[in-house]
Amino acid sequence: MSKFAILREFVAVRWLRPLRTRAAVERRQRRLLRSHLRFLRQRSAYFREQLATRSFSDLPLMDKSVMMSHFDEINTVGAGRDEALALAIENERSRDFEADLGSNSVGLSSGTSGHRGLFVVSSPERDAWVGTVLARALPRGRLLGHRIALFLRADNSLYESVGSRAVSFRYFDVYSDMDENIARLQEYRPTILVAPPSVLRLIARAADAGAFDVVPQRVYSVAEVLEIADEQRIRESLGQPLLHQLYQCTEGFLAHTCERGVIHLNEDNILVEREVLDAERFTPIITDLRRRAQPIVRYRLGDVLRERDRRCPCGSALTAIERIEGREGDTLVFRGLDGRDVPVFADVITRALLYADGFDEYRITQIGASRLQIALDTVDDRSRRRVEDEVGALADRSDASGPISRSWTM
Ligand SMILES: [Zn+2]
Structure with missing residues (x-):
């Protein structure tokens, strides 16, 4: 992990890329896409072949099954699917997440459809990711001295290595005993709490019962759909005026909430095409313009998003989303x-x-x-x-x- 690389990304996302207009967002996307396609032609056997006969907008859509069946030709770091899969399963089983594929990390994602997804991330990509998440997650104003509690399903190695005096992280395994987790959480006194809504619900219940009395500066819901009823209950029990969200999946870090609590797509790094479902809803087809070890290009996510019908008062030109409603399969x-x-x-x-x-x-x-x-x-x-x-x-x-x-x- 390079702290410098993380910091550089943090500064870029936070201060250097204001992207105040749609034109500025689109200009940046066009520039990144051009260079990304150049890279793919040179380094990905799969995309070299596809791009020989068609342009970007005619590329076939990807999904988990395409990714898994063409894994070896798609990735640009020479990872073989079977070896990567074996390593990822071993990591998951031992729950120590130490084994890497060269300088790349591998991991598994469980899909609602039952298919397992495999992801490969290079170390510069990890650094950039951590920098982006921090830039999006740390509140305005005081930056240093935060204690961030993360409840996650897997891959602690990603976070422990960025801990420093400036910002401390503590990782909580969602598979561990929840009473112990909450006792550790109480002792840690997080200023920022990041967890899936199912875990936040348990923490809220602990708060109601008097087992957790910390009021974090911010609470983030991640990894699962946040139901309206849960949102209310969690906000009340944890004393939060609003609940923030990080919309992060294996395919990328797709959206974040701004200071106003409105969800914005991370269009500074991700191109989002829309498959229209009805007058307000769409399914995103995403292209990560910077992820190179395992390119995510025109990848159909199957989530249902509802666009906000008015601009967000925060002034960001990144598309504002009213709600992430869940899976299309639901x-x-x-x-x-x-x-x-x-x-x-x-x-x-x-x-x-x-x-x-x-x-x-x-x-x-x-x-x-x-x-x-x-x-x-x-x-x-x-x-x-x-x-x-x-x-x-x-x-x-x-x-x-x-x-x-x-x-x-x-
Ligand atoms: Zn906003």
């Missing part, structure tokens, strides 16, 4: 009154169920056209009927025939 399909399929996005369901109460957790499974199974963590019949009623009302509002729902206790 979309239900109702049968429209006119016979057509009506997509019902996960977020719409969640909002509908805010009106029903008496339960904390639910799981909805579509088991056929117009057939839903709804699992609730309650034995209360009234709650179950409320949920079925809300789903029925939602179908009415969507001009769809009411799906047959059957609910039971989780």
Whole structure:
């Protein structure tokens, strides 16, 4: 790890690249894309072949299965898929994440679809990533002396090495005992807390019970979709006026919240094309303009994003997002009154169920056209009927025939 490289990126993201206008954002993207395509033609066998006959905008879309089946030709550091996979699995199993592939780190991502993804990151890329995340995550004003608590699924080596007197990091393994984690967290007294919403919920519960009394300056939700009900509960219990988000996945660091708590796409490093889903929603197709060890080019993510219909008051020209709503695979399909399929996005369901109460957790499974199974963590019949009623009302509002729902206790 090079502290200098991290600092250079931090300074660039924080102060040197204001990108106040769309034209400035697009100018930067065009310049980075030109040089990236030049690099890919020289160094990636896969892209050399693709780019011989077509331009960037005609490149076939990538996804996890393309990445895994062409892994050896796509990456530019000579990594073989089987060797990298074996190393990543060993790292995951031992949970020490020490073994690297040359100067590159390897890791696994678990997909909602069940496919495992494999990622390779070079050490300069890691430095740049840490610098960018810090620049996005540290509050304005006081920069030094922060204690950052990170709850993560994997790869602590990334963070421990950047700890210094200026900023300290402590890593918490989400697989460890949660009571112990919270006791350690209480003792560490973080100024910044970064965790998936499922973990934040547990910390919030600990705060309610008096087991955690620290009010961090900032709380970041990462790695999972932040549900509206959770957001409220976490904010209240942890004394936060707003909850920040870092939208980070294996494919890249895609978005962050600004001082106002509004999500902005990281378009200074990532080109985002849109596959339109409806008037407000789209699925991002991303090209990381700087990631070279394992190029991410026209990669279709399958997440559902809702764009904000007005500019963010912070003045940033980076696209503002109203909400990251979840996976496209979480979309239900109702049968429209006119016979057509009506997509019902996960977020719409969640909002509908805010009106029903008496339960904390639910799981909805579509088991056929117009057939839903709804699992609730309650034995209360009234709650179950409320949920079925809300789903029925939602179908009415969507001009769809009411799906047959059957609910039971989780
Ligand atoms: Zn903003």
